Amino acid sequence: MKLIRxxxxxxxxxxxxxxxxxxxxxxxxxxxxxxxxxxxxLSTQLVRLEWIFAGGQLILRHMALLFIPVAAGLLSYADVLSRGLGFILLAATTGLVLILLLVGRLYQRLVS
Incomplete structure (x- = not known):
């Protein structure tokens, strides 16, 4: 009954x-x-965390299974992905570096 809620x-x-x-x-x-x-x-406590915790845990536990159809669908676009692989890796690396720099800068400002 709790999972249904x-x-x-x-x-x-x-x-x-x-x-x-x-x-x-x-x-x-x-x-x-x-x-x-x-x-x-949840932030305003109109919904209590206990009301969704068990259902959310169940969804998180089985989340890997939900990505299998997406991964299988991406295989049909392997040629498109391989052509743009350099750009994808560049965008991911650039984004990662920018996020690390931004978080580091914010941390420095908060600590000092």
Whole structure:
């Protein structure tokens, strides 16, 4: 019964996110809106963490299985990915370095 409640709260946030995304005049991922809604509800304590904890743990435990279809779908685009591999690696490395520099700078400012 507890898992049903957990999934109902999470699913309700997702469905509200889908409704909001449909009303927006621009494209925005409904799942992100649903996550922001869930975060807001948790932050304001309108939804208690205990109400979604068990369901969230179950989803996290099986998350690797959810990525298998995506990985299999990417195999059909192997030629496109191999052509852009240099750019993908450059973008990932540049992003990583920028994030490390930014976090390091923020930490220095917070400590001093």
């Amino acid at each position: 957990d999934f109902a709260v999470i699913l309700t946030c997702l469905l509200v996110g889908k409704a909001v995304a449909a009303l927006l005049p621009f494209a925005f991922p409904a799942s992100i809106i649903g996550l922001l809604l869930l975060f807001t509800l």
